[in-house]
Each structure stands twice: as C-alpha cells, then as structure tokens.
Amino acid sequence: MTDILNAIIVILNFIVIPGVAYGSQLALGALGVTLVYSILRFSNFAHGDTMAFGTMFVILFTWWMQGLGLSLGPLPTALLALPLGIGACALMVLFTDRSVYRFYRRQKASPVILVIVSMGVMFVLNGVTRFIIGVDDIRFADGERFIIRARDFRDATGLDEGLAFRTSQAITIVVAVIAVAALFYFLNKTRTGKSMRAFSDNEDLALLSGINPEKVVAVTWIVVAALATTAGTLYGLDKSYKAFTYFQLLLPIFAAAIVGGLGSPVGAIVGGFVIAFAEIALTYPLRKVLAYLLPESLEPDGLVQLLTTDYKFAVSFAILVIVLLFKPTGIMKGKAL
Amino acid sequence: MSQLSARDLGLFGLVAVLILGTGIFQGVNTALVLLNMGLVSAIMSLGVNLQWGFAGLFNIGVMGFVALGGLAAVLIGMPPTTEAIAAGGGGMAIAMTLGAATIVAAIVAYRHLAAGLTRNLAVLGIVVVGFLVYRTFFDPARDAIEAVNPAGTGYLGGFGLEGAGMILAWPAGGLIAAGAAWVIGKTALGLRSDYLAIATLGIAEIIIAILKAEDWLSRGVKNVVGIPRPVSYEVDLQADPAFAERADAFGLDIVAASTLQVRLEWTILFTIVLVLILVLAQLALNSPWGRMMRAIRDNETAAEAMGKDVTARHLQIFVLGSAILGMAGAMMTTLDSQLTPSAYQPLRFTFLIWVMVIVGGSGNNFGAVLGGFIIWFLWVQVEVGAAFIMEVITAPLPDGSALETHLLAGAPHMRLLTMGLVLLLMLRFFPRGLIPER
Numbered sequence: 001m002t003d004i005l006n007a008i009i010v011i012l013n014f015i016v017i018p019g020v021a022y023g024s025q026l027a028l029g030a031l032g033v034t035l036v037y038s039i040l041r042f043s044n045f046a047h048g049d050t051m052a053f054g055t056m057f058v059i060l061f062t063w064w065m066q067g068l069g070l071s072l073g074p075l076p077t078a079l080l081a082l083p084l085g086i087g088a089c090a091l092m093v094l095f096t097d098r099s100v101y102r103f104y105r106r107q108k109a110s111p112v113i114l115v116i117v118s119m120g121v122m123f124v125l126n127g128v129t130r131f132i133i134g135v136d137d138i139r140f141a142d143g144e145r146f147i148i149r150a151r152d153f154r155d156a157t158g159l160d161e162g163l164a165f166r167t168s169q170a171i172t173i174v175v176a177v178i179a180v181a182a183l184f185y186f187l188n189k190t191r192t193g194k195s196m197r198a199f200s201d202n203e204d205l206a207l208l209s210g211i212n213p214e215k216v217v218a219v220t221w222i223v224v225a226a227l228a229t230t231a232g233t234l235y236g237l238d239k240s241y242k243a244f245t246y247f248q249l250l251l252p253i254f255a256a257a258i259v260g261g262l263g264s265p266v267g268a269i270v271g272g273f274v275i276a277f278a279e280i281a282l283t284y285p286l287r288k289v290l291a292y293l294l295p296e297s298l299e300p301d302g303l304v305q306l307l308t309t310d311y312k313f314a315v316s317f318a319i320l321v322i323v324l325l326f327k328p329t330g331i332m333k334g335k336a337l
Numbered sequence: 338m339s340q341l342s343a344r345d346l347g348l349f350g351l352v353a354v355l356i357l358g359t360g361i362f363q364g365v366n367t368a369l370v371l372l373n374m375g376l377v378s379a380i381m382s383l384g385v386n387l388q389w390g391f392a393g394l395f396n397i398g399v400m401g402f403v404a405l406g407g408l409a410a411v412l413i414g415m416p417p418t419t420e421a422i423a424a425g426g427g428g429m430a431i432a433m434t435l436g437a438a439t440i441v442a443a444i445v446a447y448r449h450l451a452a453g454l455t456r457n458l459a460v461l462g463i464v465v466v467g468f469l470v471y472r473t474f475f476d477p478a479r480d481a482i483e484a485v486n487p488a489g490t491g492y493l494g495g496f497g498l499e500g501a502g503m504i505l506a507w508p509a510g511g512l513i514a515a516g517a518a519w520v521i522g523k524t525a526l527g528l529r530s531d532y533l534a535i536a537t538l539g540i541a542e543i544i545i546a547i548l549k550a551e552d553w554l555s556r557g558v559k560n561v562v563g564i565p566r567p568v569s570y571e572v573d574l575q576a577d578p579a580f581a582e583r584a585d586a587f588g589l590d591i592v593a594a595s596t597l598q599v600r601l602e603w604t605i606l607f608t609i610v611l612v613l614i615l616v617l618a619q620l621a622l623n624s625p626w627g628r629m630m631r632a633i634r635d636n637e638t639a640a641e642a643m644g645k646d647v648t649a650r651h652l653q654i655f656v657l658g659s660a661i662l663g664m665a666g667a668m669m670t671t672l673d674s675q676l677t678p679s680a681y682q683p684l685r686f687t688f689l690i691w692v693m694v695i696v697g698g699s700g701n702n703f704g705a706v707l708g709g710f711i712i713w714f715l716w717v718q719v720e721v722g723a724a725f726i727m728e729v730i731t732a733p734l735p736d737g738s739a740l741e742t743h744l745l746a747g748a749p750h751m752r753l754l755t756m757g758l759v760l761l762l763m764l765r766f767f768p769r770g771l772i773p774e775r
Contacts, residue, residue, distance in 0.1 A: 042531070043531045043534070043535065100761060100765075103765060111530065111531060112393075112395055112530045112531070113764070113768075115395070115530075115531060115534060116691070116695060116760075116764065117761065117764055119688055119691065119760065120757045120758075120760035120761035120764060121757065121761070122688070122757070123684070123688065123692075123753050123754070123756050123757025123760060124753075124754055124757030124758060124761065125757075126684070126753050126757070127750050127751065127752070127753030127754030127755070127756075127757060128754060130747070130750035130753065131747040131750040131751065131754065132747075134743075134746065134747070135750075247683075247684070251538065251539055251542055254535045254538075254539075255535075255539065258532065258535065308550050310546050310549050310550035311543075311546050311550060313539075313542050313543075313546060314542065314543040314546045314547075316539070317536075317539030317540065317542060317543055318543070320535070320536065320539055321524065321525065321536055321539065321540070324525075324528055324532055324536060325524060328528070328532075
C-alpha cells in the first residue's frame, strides 16, 4: 500500500504539479496567439518576444520596487509589478499595431504577409529586449520559495518520497485561473468582449452592425499584452528569465493553440495542458514509479525514459503534426485558414 | 543577362564596392571570409526563393535542412570508427530497419483498414509494439557505440573521404535534405500556409534535437571537429618550396599568402556552385515548368482546374529547394570544418535567410542572390558599426560607469534590431524587394 502511495507521490511531484504549472503558462500564451489569430487573422510569430518584452518590464519594475523597499511578504514582488509591466507591454503592442500592422490591415494583405511582418517585429523586439536587459539568466522570484518542502512532507507523512510544492507553482495556477476566468467573463458578458467575438465570427456582419473595427483591434492587443505578460512573468518566476527561452516557447505555444483548435479559447487551454503533460510525461524517467509498483524481480534496469529530455520541444511538434494530419481543425474545432 | 536592368547591375556593383571597402579598411582576409559566407548565404537564399518565390510555399524549417547538410559533411568526410561499427553497427542497422518498418506498417494499416475504432487500435498497437521492439535493438547498439572512446569519437564516423573527394559532401548534403524534404512534404504539404510554416518550424527543431541528442550519429553536443576540406591546408602550402617562392615573388609573407590562397580556393569553388545553381534556377524560372509553378502560386484553384497536379508540383519544388539548402549547409560545414549542432539557431539559419529573400526580391533569382550578399554584409558589419557607435556615444561617460558598460555590452544585439527594421521597412516601402519579380 505504501508502495502505491509512494508511486503516486512521485507522479504528483515530478509530473502532475510541474505539468499543471507549465500547462497553465502555455495555456495563457496560447490564448494570446489564438486571440490574435481569430481577430487579426494571422499567426503572430512575435508572441514569444512579446512575452519576453512584457516580462522584462515586470522585472525592471520589480527591481525598482525592491529598491523602494516594497514587497508582498511571502509572495513575490513581481505580482505587484505585473500590472505596470502589462501597461508597458500594452503600450508597446499598440505602438506596433499603429506603426506596423495597421498599414497591412487597411491594404487587406494576405495572412502570409502579416506572418512575415510579424517576423520583422519579432526581430526588433528580440533585439530591444536583449539590448535593455541582456542575455543572462535572471532570477527575480523573492518571498517564500516553498509552500510544502519535500523534507517536511516526508517527516509529516512517514513516506519515502517527498512532495515539494513551490510558491511559484501555486501562484501560476491561481493567477492562471483568475486570468482565464476574467478573460471568459470579458468575452462573454461585456459589450466590448461580445463585439470582439462578433468580429471574429463574421467581420462583414460585425462592421454592418456598427462595431468599430479599430477599437476591437486595440482592445484585442491590450488583452493579448496582458495575457502575454502574465504568462511570461509566471514562466519566469517558475523557471528563470532569459530572453532567448521565450523565443523558444513560441513552438510549444503554437502547438498548444493549434492542437486545441486555432481561434478557440477553450481549445487553447486544453491544448496547453495536452502539450505540457505530453512533454513532461514522455521525457520523465519512470524507473522510480515502476520500482514501487512492480514486484522486485520485474524492476527495470534502465531509466525507462521514453525519450531523452533533449526531445522536449520535439514532443510538442510531433503531437502538433499528428493532430494536423488527423484532425486539421484541432480538438475543439477551431478555424481552418 | 538581358533580364538585369542597369539599376540591378548597380546594386550588384554596390555589393562589390562594400566587399572591396571591407578589404581596404578591415583587411583582405576579412573581406574574403565575408565574401565566402556571402556566397553560401546567396545559395541558401536561392533555395528559399525557389520554394517561396516560385511556388509560394512557406517553409520556415530552413535551419533543419541546413543542419542535415552539415551532417552529410560529417558522414562523408570523417574517418569511420571501426571499433564502434564492430560493436554496434549491426544492431543499429537492425534498429533503423525495424523503425522504418514500423512506420511503413502503420501507414499501410491506416490506408487499408476501414476507418473506425479497429483501425485506430491497430495503428496504435503497431506503433507501440514497433517502438518497444525498436528500442530493444536500439538501446544496446547505441550504448555500445557511444562507449567506444567517448572523449575522442563515441560515434560511428563516416566514409573518411579527404581532399577533393570532400566536394562529394555537397551533393550528399543535398540528397539527405531532399530525402527529408520528401518525407516532410508527404505529410505536411497538404496544410494551409500558416500551418505549413509552423509545422516546418517544428520539424526543423526536431532535426536539431536529433543532431544534439543522438551522439552515435553526430556526436551530439560534443561536436565533430576537424572535418576534412576540399581545398588546400595552410600548413601544406607553407611546407611547399614552390609556394614559398611564388609568395616571395608577390612580396607576401608566407603565412599570410597561404591563408589568402586557401580563402581564394573556397571563393572559387563556392562561386562555381552558386553560378551553376543560379543558371539552373534561371532556366527553370523561364521554362514552361517555371511558368506553371507561378501560375499555381498565383491561383491554385485555376491551375488545378487546368489539370495541374498541385500537390505533386508542390512536393517537387519543396524537395528541390530543400536540396539546395542542404547543399549550402554542407558547404558551410566544410568551410567551418566542424559540426556544432547547438549553433543552429532559428534566428540565424531560418529567419535571417528569409530576410535575405524578402529584401532581395522574392520570385527573382538575382534578387535572392543580391539579398543574400547584402544582408550577410549587414549582419557582419552592423556589429562592428554598433560597437563603434557605442564607443562614440559612451566616450563622454566616465570610464567604467554602469551605463557605459551596459551600452557597450548591448552593441552586439543591435544586429537583430537592425535586421528587423530592414525587413519591416522593406516590406512597407518596397514590398517586392530590391530586384522585383518580372
């Protein structure tokens, strides 16, 4: 019996908790991609760098607040800096929309052109971010590091395996739930949110009913900035901040958005968790779990790792390709281009 | 050359001036290094132009094909690790065959069974069982190979060709990339433009992950160094009395002369390849085949109605373009004489190539070549220029101040910013590129 409990703890500790935290971060990122896709109708390659840019401002504001002696006690100061970071990121995306995207929107340029344009924005943002904050690993989490420590858990339960639950993981989950709830409330209950959905469903009809397209676009960008900054900050608190990692996150985020069905907010969330759990479960060595569950004679010698951790990103893409081949519109029936 | 206007020739003249200027201000060696990579970049740019400019295929997996070309250089040039082949070569061959057989069996089962739960379970069963069987052969073979002198080799090695034979690595790189492109094209080309882009981006990441993780094949992150090259070696030249005499006649120091000679040999070889590919691409563009491609690009539905097999044509051009990318990748790896899988970054090997094509003028082969040279020149020189500008800006600041250190450290990142701005400005004001399609 304790063996089974131990095995469950191992799975919780190494797969479920990190999976939920990573899945929430991916889901928030994928929601941003999906919103841009359904309202502005292109795949935004600059999204990873938008996350990096917003998070950079959160870090800068965090440092400033720490300098002033502000803190949230056991919680990271970054949460206090988050709204300011979102503001800075929103200004930036509104500026890029005005200076870059609006021109192509008016021209009714094809989505592929907008994708290439977003590559240009990606380059610029990447350069600006690297210039301002550098390329080093930055840890900006302060406050209490753990809610449950592995050793305390072991002592309290008398099991062999420890369970660690970090503050950053708890915050990720709580903040993600709040953000998603707020987004769905906004999209489904408010006038602006409804006009965004109408615009996404049928642009011509929305225009006919007097919806101001520029306002819809501006609001979309602000929401996207908020989601991207939040996702980026949570990821940075959980792991660490490095400009380049955010660019790499683009891959699993796109995978999550597409697997869920591009254009579908619910799909983005489902996709985020599918990708996160697949990545973690397929690259986690299962030996410990099997050692608890199997009789001693059958215990495996190797690590029983289906794939080495080098294949983390590869997993998300393998899933992406499989889903595209068999269910081109994703799990939640998003839009096909 | 009737297709080049005076303005186009002027732009190529500008490139020549830029490279000559580099030679005058930064040394002939620097200029030749820049020129050689410019030639390789132009070839990569031609490959992307074939896919995007001719056929409108949005491939952003360039990096993967370039890296596969690099692998070809290793497989052709490095000496075989006989001990490792004896220890695990057979097992590895069996494992690879079984892996391929599993995939084929899954595809056959999927095609021949009626849709439904039975088919899903059957395909899933084949994949799972196949994977387990494959791993039982693969794991011991891999461990045996990687156990052989891991500090020095730890991989199977290659065919051990040297000297002029290394030129074979270039078409080999093209072949490997073409093979991969065929498989990828078969699965991904049915997707719409955005999806195809993201799928190719992901597949490129998978290829890099394989090169990094599969030590038995590519030595992984331990890197393969000392890949033989098809041109002379400096030490050989320096030991050759006839060469010393010639260097003397030019009044050159023998060490400088040998470096120069080697770089020039590269330039000649690369120029031959570039011209060859450019001529073929021009012939293709102006042939009925090229017109059909552009017709498909401009209106797929109409072309299909005219009886053109769009999917087959797309696959064809995807394979051809990728082969060029693989060839360029192999050329670059022989030039560097090392394969460093972790050096393949999408910003440098995918997106930068795209900037070259867009800036040069997609759909025009000369444009692609021009873009390759100009963007490569900018990529190299912006860093130098930014460092210089930062020096000037920070000159009034007190030495060692935090702001000065920060600004100087940030200078290298200006190149990404510049590339982005160049791309955005071109797209906005000259969307058809420096040499537009005609």
